[in-house]
Amino acid sequence: MTPKSLHPDSLAVHAGRDDLAELGVHALPLDLSSTNPLPGIDVGGLSYEVLATGGHPFEGGSHVYARLWNPTVARFEEALARLEHAEEAVAFSSGMAAVTAVLLALSHEQGKRHVVAVRPLYGGTDHLLASGLLGVEATYCTPDAVASAVRPDTALVILESPANPTLELVDIRAVVAAAGDVPVLVDNTFATPVLQHPLDLGAAISLHSATKYLGGHGDVVGGVVACDAQTAAALRRTRAITGAIMHPLAAYLLHRGLTTLPVRLRAQQEGARMVARWLTTRPEVARVHFPEFAECDPNGLVGSQQSGPGAMIAVELADGFDAASELTAAVELFTHAVSLGSVDSLIQHPAALTHRPVQSEAKPSDALVRLSIGLESPDDLIADLEQAFARSRVLSHQA
Numbered sequence: 001m002t003p004k005s006l007h008p009d010s011l012a013v014h015a016g017r018d019d020l021a022e023l024g025v026h027a028l029p030l031d032l033s034s035t036n037p038l039p040g041i042d043v044g045g046l047s048y049e050v051l052a053t054g055g056h057p058f059e060g061g062s063h064v065y066a067r068l069w070n071p072t073v074a075r076f077e078e079a080l081a082r083l084e085h086a087e088e089a090v091a092f093s094s095g096m097a098a099v100t101a102v103l104l105a106l107s108h109e110q111g112k113r114h115v116v117a118v119r120p121l122y123g124g125t126d127h128l129l130a131s132g133l134l135g136v137e138a139t140y141c142t143p144d145a146v147a148s149a150v151r152p153d154t155a156l157v158i159l160e161s162p163a164n165p166t167l168e169l170v171d172i173r174a175v176v177a178a179a180g181d182v183p184v185l186v187d188n189t190f191a192t193p194v195l196q197h198p199l200d201l202g203a204a205i206s207l208h209s210a211t212k213y214l215g216g217h218g219d220v221v222g223g224v225v226a227c228d229a230q231t232a233a234a235l236r237r238t239r240a241i242t243g244a245i246m247h248p249l250a251a252y253l254l255h256r257g258l259t260t261l262p263v264r265l266r267a268q269q270e271g272a273r274m275v276a277r278w279l280t281t282r283p284e285v286a287r288v289h290f291p292e293f294a295e296c297d298p299n300g301l302v303g304s305q306q307s308g309p310g311a312m313i314a315v316e317l318a319d320g321f322d323a324a325s326e327l328t329a330a331v332e333l334f335t336h337a338v339s340l341g342s343v344d345s346l347i348q349h350p351a352a353l354t355h356r357p358v359q360s361e362a363k364p365s366d367a368l369v370r371l372s373i374g375l376e377s378p379d380d381l382i383a384d385l386e387q388a389f390a391r392s393r394v395l396s397h398q399a
């Protein structure tokens with residue numbers, strides 16, 4: 001085991017690699033086997049039993065089948081668990097597969113079918129809860145209404161901080177206190193373990209769309225849940241039954257991505273600071289949502305709950321939807337695309353795209369665009385927005 005005292009930056013480089021020297025390799029091994037040799041029917045059958053019910057492989061046993069266990073996935077899980085200060089982690093084929101597994105596992109384990117959901121949430125999560133597809137009933141509320149929304153049959157409280165897309169910050173400790181015995185899930189996709197450790201703040205579960213900052217290069221879809229060992233076993237059991245395990249190639253890329261996560265995030269955050277400050281000076285902009293600005297952080301959570309503002313910005317344009325539409329069409333260095341957390345900068349319109357399925361009362365403003373700041377020079381990003389604003393003005397005058 002790598003020493004417990006390692007700085008998080010060192011941990012990001014070394015976690016999940018303790019046995020590599022012993023194996024005689026330096027890079028992460030990638031095991032693509034869909035099936036595995038069985039030492040005998042008895043041991044094979046026992047291995048199947050243990051893995052399908054959420055256990056770990058045992059000495060002399062088999063991994064049996066890649067839907068039950070994959071060593072490359074397990075290695076990424078071990079690394080992510082250490083970064084999140086969790087006992088274990090369980091990786092899924094996407095962020096939504098991870099949310100689905102948590103809802104299924106927790107409601108089933110406890111025989112409870114109610115979830116309290118603090119809005120705003122990512123549109124897909126909001127939609128999954130509203131759909132009733134999983135037989136779970138959701139009560140949506142604001143952070144201060146969690147205590148009154150919790151019922152005897154509440155299996156989970158779910159929140160995001162910073163939340164997608166408005167970057168609202170939720171006081172995690174306060175929600176944990178309000179939830180009482182009910183486990184709290186924090187979607188940590190925007191903050192990442194570089195800025196925030198939900199389990200240290202009392203949350204039971206920290207969840208990621210690994211597609212975003214953990215992968216960081218826009219070439220992987222995945223999800224991962226960090227939690228205690230008992231919850232992890234329930235999640236692996238659910239994963240084995242429903243078939244939502246992460247692909248080993250995705251786990252390999254994500255594990256490789258973790259090594260640069262701290263430097264990427266800090267550099268992207270620096271760029272976001274400069275872009276966000278510049279945006280506040282522009283007449284085209286009505287409001288900039290960025291956690292570093294005092295009006296976006298009334299409870300002073302940046303510095304106490306999360307160590308920095310992150311690299312996401314939401315912008316309300318003075319001229320509403322038309323201006324948003326023109327801006328997304330006029331940028332050249334930014335890519336007009338959903339998703340976030342990549343090394344390249346992205347811009348998108350949440351109400352039309354990522355938050356399209358959200359019920360009208362909770363939909364983000366039509367004037368809002370969301371920026372994910374990448375690793376380009378902030379000066380180039382600002383120049384791109386500047387030319388885009390100038391061109392949009394031309395476009396709007398022509399119209």
Ligand SMILES: *Cc1c(COP(=O)(O)O)cnc(C)c1O
Nearest residue numbers: 094095096122164189209211222
């Ligand atoms: C993208 C996203 C998800 C869903 O993850 P996928 O990997 O797209 O399935 C969940 N939560 C947040 C905050 C996200 O941004």
